[in-house]
Amino acid sequence: MSAGSESTGFGETAITGIDGGHGVLTYRGYRIEDVVEHLGYESTVGLLLWGTRPGDSAAHDVAAELRSQRGLSPELARVLEVLPPDSPPVDGFRTLVSAMNDMARAVPPTVNEALELIARSPTIVARLHRRTVGGLPREPDPQLGHVANYLAMVQGTTPAAERVRALERYFVLLADHGISASTLALRVVLSTRSDLVSAVSAALGALKGPLHGGAPPEVLEMLDAVGSVDQVESWIDRTLDQRGRLYGFGHPTYRVEDPRATLLRRYAQEVAAPDRYNLARRFEEVALERLARRRPDQPLFTNVDFYGAVLLEGVGLPRELFTPTFALARTAGWSAHALEQVAQNRMVRPPERYVGPAPRPWGAKPTAPPRRRRV
Numbered sequence: 001m002s003a004g005s006e007s008t009g010f011g012e013t014a015i016t017g018i019d020g021g022h023g024v025l026t027y028r029g030y031r032i033e034d035v036v037e038h039l040g041y042e043s044t045v046g047l048l049l050w051g052t053r054p055g056d057s058a059a060h061d062v063a064a065e066l067r068s069q070r071g072l073s074p075e076l077a078r079v080l081e082v083l084p085p086d087s088p089p090v091d092g093f094r095t096l097v098s099a100m101n102d103m104a105r106a107v108p109p110t111v112n113e114a115l116e117l118i119a120r121s122p123t124i125v126a127r128l129h130r131r132t133v134g135g136l137p138r139e140p141d142p143q144l145g146h147v148a149n150y151l152a153m154v155q156g157t158t159p160a161a162e163r164v165r166a167l168e169r170y171f172v173l174l175a176d177h178g179i180s181a182s183t184l185a186l187r188v189v190l191s192t193r194s195d196l197v198s199a200v201s202a203a204l205g206a207l208k209g210p211l212h213g214g215a216p217p218e219v220l221e222m223l224d225a226v227g228s229v230d231q232v233e234s235w236i237d238r239t240l241d242q243r244g245r246l247y248g249f250g251h252p253t254y255r256v257e258d259p260r261a262t263l264l265r266r267y268a269q270e271v272a273a274p275d276r277y278n279l280a281r282r283f284e285e286v287a288l289e290r291l292a293r294r295r296p297d298q299p300l301f302t303n304v305d306f307y308g309a310v311l312l313e314g315v316g317l318p319r320e321l322f323t324p325t326f327a328l329a330r331t332a333g334w335s336a337h338a339l340e341q342v343a344q345n346r347m348v349r350p351p352e353r354y355v356g357p358a359p360r361p362w363g364a365k366p367t368a369p370p371r372r373r374r375v
């Protein structure tokens with residue numbers, strides 16, 4: 001594996017394959033459509049970490065390993081309690097990850113640390129949420145699976161089966177997506193021989209941005225602003241005329257529809273309120289038609305954020321938990337990439353292209369920096 005960055009590309013990975021021109025996404029060579037159909041989240045963790053599926057001779061009992069490590073240490077619980085109650089959950093999550101001092105912080109990281117991170121993270125996010133809304137924390141339930149337990153801890157009651165099924169599919173679909181911005185941040189930190197919690201803290205900082213994992217709440221605010229199906233066309237036309245942005249469309253990798261968006265469209269319908277789903281469906285139809293007409297040379301398609309937001313709302317999660325929930329799903333991929341990075345590590349140091357003035361005498365008059373094109 002080439003874990004360093006010798007050019008504008010990052011290197012190689014054997015975890016997730018993305019063919020953006022044909023809309024193909026694979027985990028360890030298996031198409032995402034098959035993975036989400038046949039595996040739950042715990043088994044997807046096993047697939048990403050080891051390349052194994054249930055029944056394989058080398059398969060781990062990931063569900064049992066995660067159930068045994070869900071609890072928070074007294075030290076970590078005390079850190080949680082002193083955070084400001086109104087802190088954004090994603091920031092609190094990042095702070096608590098940084099405070100995981102009871103983890104060995106091995107260099108290089110170990111698979112046991114990765115499993116601890118995946119197991120404890122839902123407990124952290126749920127406890128932060130319950131504290132913010134004034135509810136009593138619900139302890140992890142060893143009888144529930146990873147995703148069901150998270151939803152139960154957030155909502156304070158055992159969730160309906162259809163909500164668990166929809167959210168588990170979301171977790172599987174968002175478990176990894178190659179060397180995205182947050183995964184790159186994680187691998188850069190690990191390449192310096194730092195520890196796993198430092199790397200995941202950096203990944204969370206990248207994920208919270210609206211161009212990465214922070215967009216789903218914007219999708220719902222956009223649909224709220226539209227209000228009803230009969231207002232869709234005029235709202236989209238007015239927004240595009242004013243050079244506004246339509247959230248949930250376009251992806252830097254895909255030149256056709258993101259395969260995860262195709263699946264989430266169907267799964268969202270199973271849990272969303274009919275009025276909300278019908279509004280989203282009509283918005284998508286009109287948006288794609290208008291974008292294709294106005295930007296024929298720049299094809300934009302529905303991305304994972306659009307129906308992901310509708311699904312998360314449908315399972316009953318509040319909007320402030322959308323980005324942390326994305327992060328919880330992605331802990332599997334981050335862990336797999338962490339182990340891959342350190343297995344054959346080289347420090348990541350991408351080359352830069354210098355665009356400043358040529359070497360000049362000290363007495364030369366300073367020049368203003370060049371104006372850069374907005375991106």
